[in-house]
Amino acid sequence: MKIISIVCQKGGVGKTTSVVNISSLLANKGFKVLIIDLDPQGNVSTYLDKSKDGINHTISSDLFENKNIGNILNINNNLHLIPSNESISKYNEEKIVAGSKLQFLRDNEIVHKYDFVLIDTPPTMSSLVQEGLAVSDFYLIPAKPEFLAVEGIGQAMNFAKKTIANVAKVDTKFIGVLLNQVDVRRTSYKDFYAELKQILGESLLKTFISQSTEIADSPFYAKTVLDFPSTSKAFQEYKDLTQEILERVEV
Ligand SMILES: Nc1ncnc2c1ncn2[C@@H]1O[C@H](COP(=O)(O)OP(=O)(O)OP(=O)(O)O)[C@@H](O)[C@H]1O
Numbered sequence: 335m336k337i338i339s340i341v342c343q344k345g346g347v348g349k350t351t352s353v354v355n356i357s358s359l360l361a362n363k364g365f366k367v368l369i370i371d372l373d374p375q376g377n378v379s380t381y382l383d384k385s386k387d388g389i390n391h392t393i394s395s396d397l398f399e400n401k402n403i404g405n406i407l408n409i410n411n412n413l414h415l416i417p418s419n420e421s422i423s424k425y426n427e428e429k430i431v432a433g434s435k436l437q438f439l440r441d442n443e444i445v446h447k448y449d450f451v452l453i454d455t456p457p458t459m460s461s462l463v464q465e466g467l468a469v470s471d472f473y474l475i476p477a478k479p480e481f482l483a484v485e486g487i488g489q490a491m492n493f494a495k496k497t498i499a500n501v502a503k504v505d506t507k508f509i510g511v512l513l514n515q516v517d518v519r520r521t522s523y524k525d526f527y528a529e530l531k532q533i534l535g536e537s538l539l540k541t542f543i544s545q546s547t548e549i550a551d552s553p554f555y556a557k558t559v560l561d562f563p564s565t566s567k568a569f570q571e572y573k574d575l576t577q578e579i580l581e582r583v584e585v
């Protein structure tokens with residue numbers, strides 16, 4: 335079982351899109367995958383057209399409340415979801431202590447049945463993000479290829495490093511930076527890429543995800559890249575990305 339958090343304080347960089355599509359591809363490969371949404375926006379549910387409320391299943395605020403996992407929402411055989419809603423916001427105020435409130439997940443029998451747990455986090459530098467980081471084996475930072483993103487990536491990396499040093503009991507490792515919504519035709523892209531590569535070296539993922547109208551439209555229709563033709567660029571890129579992540583986490 336490997337827990338991976340997707341983090342970045344910048345909004346709209348593709349955290350949720352990455353969580354949903356990477357999880358779907360891992361599940362499609364035969365891995366058992368659990369998504370835990372720690373974002374009060376609850377976007378994973380919207381994306382997958384699932385309820386955010388937990389009358390018959392566990393929601394992410396339950397994890398903070400009773401440290402217990404009951405019924406888990408099924409997306410399909412291999413892909414399950416612990417959704418989120420605004421009720422989790424109240425746990426955002428609390429100062430997190432060594433090990434975090436979600437530490438129990440690492441020893442939980444149900445969680446151990448999964449090969450991967452992917453955690454979606456809010457666009458903040460807050461305790462909810464720290465909770466995710468503190469229980470994760472790995473974290474991934476998505477970013478848009480914009481000039482100002484360089485600063486944002488640095489801030490996200492510093493926040494993660496500080497969190498891991500101060501509150502994580504595990505040695506949470508950096509998978510790297512994923513460039514999302516790339517338009518290689520933009521004049522500035524080459525310069526941006528060269529600068530980022532110089533700063534990040536191997537921490538910049540080889541695979542990037544292009545700007546795509548199919549991906550932009552997919553939450554409207556509750557689609558993942560698995561619903562796209564296998565010849566589509568978005569499908570191929572996410573397939574390559576999933577493979578690169580598997581290599582980086584040594585599966
Ligand atoms: N490669 C892409 N091409 C086109 N649109 C994309 C791409 N990736 C993401 N988007 C769109 O950009 C928007 C933001 O993506 P997403 O919600 O995944 O970002 P986020 O980082 O989770 O946002 P937030 O910080 O609010 O949680 C969404 O409408 C999504 O459909």
Ligand SMILES: [Mg+2]
Pocket residue numbers: 349350351373377454455
């Ligand atoms: Mg999101």
